Amino acid sequence: MTARVPVYDTGMLIALADRKAKAVRMREDLTAVPHRAVVLGPVPAQV
Known part of the structure; x- marks a missing residue:
């Protein structure tokens, strides 16, 4: 089974x-x- 890779945005x-x-x-x-x-680098800063 392959793992899912969700990308969480702001x-x-x-x-x-x-x-x-x-x-x-x-x-x-x-x-x-x-x-x-x-979680991409800029996302936590935007949140």
Whole structure:
């Protein structure tokens, strides 16, 4: 099985911080499979 590589952008991180249902559900679905999330360098600064 290949691992998924989701790329979290500014909108996704803000949605997770605000506990938006759709973002939380997507994140929880990813925990069921091996994955390595990617957050590009400028994204945390934007958040």
